[in-house]
Amino acid sequence: MKRRISFSKIISNKQNFITNLLLLCFITILFYLNAYNLTLSKRPAITHQWRQTDCLSITKNFYEEGMSFFSPKIHFQGGTGGKAVSEFPILNYTVAGLWKIFGEHEYIYRMLEYLIFVIAMCTLFNTLIRSKVSPLYAFFIVSIFLTSPLLVYYSFNFIADVPALSFAIMGFCFLFSFINTKIIKYFYFALVFSTLAVLIKASAIVPIALLLFFSFIDIFNFNKFFRTERLFTKKAFPITFIILSIGLVIAWYKYAVYYNGGSSNGVFLLTVLPIWEMPEEAILNNLQVLFNVMFPIFFSKPMFFLFFTAIIFVYSNFKKLTGFLMYCMVFSTLFFIFYLLFFFQVFNAHDYYLNNLMIYPVVTFVCVGDIIFKMEFKNNYINFFRSFVVILIIFNSLYSAAVFRSRTIENLEDDSLCAWYPFLSKEDKGLAKYLRWRYNSTFQPLESITPDLRKAGIKREDLTLSIPDESFDVSLYLMDQKGFTISREAFIGDSSVIRSFVSKKIKYVVLNDPSLKNEISYSAINNYFTCVVKKAHVEVFKLKE
Numbered sequence: 001m002k003r004r005i006s007f008s009k010i011i012s013n014k015q016n017f018i019t020n021l022l023l024l025c026f027i028t029i030l031f032y033l034n035a036y037n038l039t040l041s042k043r044p045a046i047t048h049q050w051r052q053t054d055c056l057s058i059t060k061n062f063y064e065e066g067m068s069f070f071s072p073k074i075h076f077q078g079g080t081g082g083k084a085v086s087e088f089p090i091l092n093y094t095v096a097g098l099w100k101i102f103g104e105h106e107y108i109y110r111m112l113e114y115l116i117f118v119i120a121m122c123t124l125f126n127t128l129i130r131s132k133v134s135p136l137y138a139f140f141i142v143s144i145f146l147t148s149p150l151l152v153y154y155s156f157n158f159i160a161d162v163p164a165l166s167f168a169i170m171g172f173c174f175l176f177s178f179i180n181t182k183i184i185k186y187f188y189f190a191l192v193f194s195t196l197a198v199l200i201k202a203s204a205i206v207p208i209a210l211l212l213f214f215s216f217i218d219i220f221n222f223n224k225f226f227r228t229e230r231l232f233t234k235k236a237f238p239i240t241f242i243i244l245s246i247g248l249v250i251a252w253y254k255y256a257v258y259y260n261g262g263s264s265n266g267v268f269l270l271t272v273l274p275i276w277e278m279p280e281e282a283i284l285n286n287l288q289v290l291f292n293v294m295f296p297i298f299f300s301k302p303m304f305f306l307f308f309t310a311i312i313f314v315y316s317n318f319k320k321l322t323g324f325l326m327y328c329m330v331f332s333t334l335f336f337i338f339y340l341l342f343f344f345q346v347f348n349a350h351d352y353y354l355n356n357l358m359i360y361p362v363v364t365f366v367c368v369g370d371i372i373f374k375m376e377f378k379n380n381y382i383n384f385f386r387s388f389v390v391i392l393i394i395f396n397s398l399y400s401a402a403v404f405r406s407r408t409i410e411n412l413e414d415d416s417l418c419a420w421y422p423f424l425s426k427e428d429k430g431l432a433k434y435l436r437w438r439y440n441s442t443f444q445p446l447e448s449i450t451p452d453l454r455k456a457g458i459k460r461e462d463l464t465l466s467i468p469d470e471s472f473d474v475s476l477y478l479m480d481q482k483g484f485t486i487s488r489e490a491f492i493g494d495s496s497v498i499r500s501f502v503s504k505k506i507k508y509v510v511l512n513d514p515s516l517k518n519e520i521s522y523s524a525i526n527n528y529f530t531c532v533v534k535k536a537h538v539e540v541f542k543l544k545e
Contacts (some may be wrong), residue, residue: 019139035415038408044158047153047407054340055158061478072089074472080260086268088252094112114165127176128141138369150358170189173191175187191208195245206331229323273345275340336357406432449507457538467510469486508540510539511538528545529545
């Protein structure tokens with residue numbers, strides 16, 4: 001007997017195909033507008049290069065020293081002798097494996113992170129369409145995240161925050177589908193992606209918290225009290241997999257603390273940095289930076305205003321939401337507030353911490369869609385909304401592209417968008433130019449110095465002291481050298497600092513700032529070391545025998 005397919009279903013599938021094709025075309029346009037093609041093969045970008053090179057260092061050590069998943073290492077040899085881990089190193093391990101197959105190329109890391117992000121956006125887009133919102137509104141929501149300056153920069157990067165967010169979004173989407181359809185496979189997909197998200201970043205907790213909340217309500221028969229629908233017909237398998245998920249998360253973070261030798265080994269943070277441990281002056285300073293610098297990177301100012309308008313709209317129409325979305329909105333709002341409070345100390349500079357907060361706009365705009373598509377609108381409102389969406393997408397796209405280019409393009413004056421775009425302030429351009437100048441006068445030659453080091457007989461395991469470097473891995477990773485780093489202040493402030501490192505059996509010293517030759521501490525380098533490599537302004541010294 002032949003199976004009949006309705007004409008309406010064929011039309012619907014065709015419309016979904018066209019809308020997905022338009023989304024992919026939009027992503028392709030953004031790829032080139034953001035100059036991703038120009039930065040694909042570049043080394044880690046200057047902005048927050050510290051955390052980028054930490055992640056790349058773990059990857060490089062997997063690649064060079066054996067694929068031992070539970071023994072991640074970095075180039076910096078302080079603390080526990082190179083042993084260091086924070087997030088579940090599945091991304092680092094995967095990239096190292098891909099390097100084994102296709103060769104060592106940093107762009108593979110970039111492309112993997114961007115691919116995960118794009119898949120998350122496509123998952124969100126299709127989940128919205130299946131929930132019966134209009135394709136235009138679905139496209140509008142997804143475009144908000146595709147044009148966020150924060151996500152534009154970090155999705156094409158080496159930091160794990162956006163992949164964790166991406167898996168969290170996928171977990172939320174599958175949970176949303178499970179609640180609406182009761183199809184059990186969506187529950188398992190939601191559990192897998194939510195668990196993966198919280199393993200990569202503990203702060204990506206909202207989807208798994210929601211999943212556990214609704215699951216426990218159903219398992220313990222509290223549905224009437226919380227006014228939720230029944231979810232499971234058979235509870236044994238869901239309970240088993242929930243226990244496995246919780247056990248895996250607890251086991252990993254206990255292992256990470258043990259492996260690091262404590263909750264913080266000075267390299268990775270495995271605790272919180274709350275607002276109540278800060279002096280009043282520092283709190284005021286961080287508030288100023290958060291509102292004037294970081295939130296405009298989170299979203300453009302008009303988009304940020306729209307976001308908070310959406311929050312007010314949702315809570316003004318709270319009773320119109322489904323029970324599921326009510327709890328989602330409350331959970332994500334509380335998460336947004338408590339996350340800012342518990343990690344407030346980092347918001348003097350570390351904007352990548354804001355990536356984890358992006359789950360809140362996802363939930364908020366999904367709730368807005370659930371409310372407005374229960375209302376009836378006249379055609380003139382629909383036409384206005386179309387025009388509004390087009391204008392906002394164009395503005396956000398140009399803004400995010402200008403911010404990305406300012407952080408990555410070598411000469412801003414040569415980039416037509418950065419030179420013309422009126423919403424990129426003189427202060428932003430000035431800071432970008434200063435950071436580029438500072439980088440070129442210090443670390444830049446290290447990007448290509450590794451062949452010179454090997455030619456001079458310097459092995460990657462030969463302990464090296466890099467001066468000056470406040471980070472753990474920026475200069476060491478760029479050179480691919482095991483060793484130590486010290487800051488400019490530490491070098492200037494202690495004339496015996498070089499002798500203390502000689503006792504740690506360092507064989508080489510790398511000086512990337514010639515101005516330090518005028519300091520008293522430099523005389524110790526001349527006494528103990530001799531120059532063996534010179535490239536641009538960088539000098540490499542070998543311990544005298």
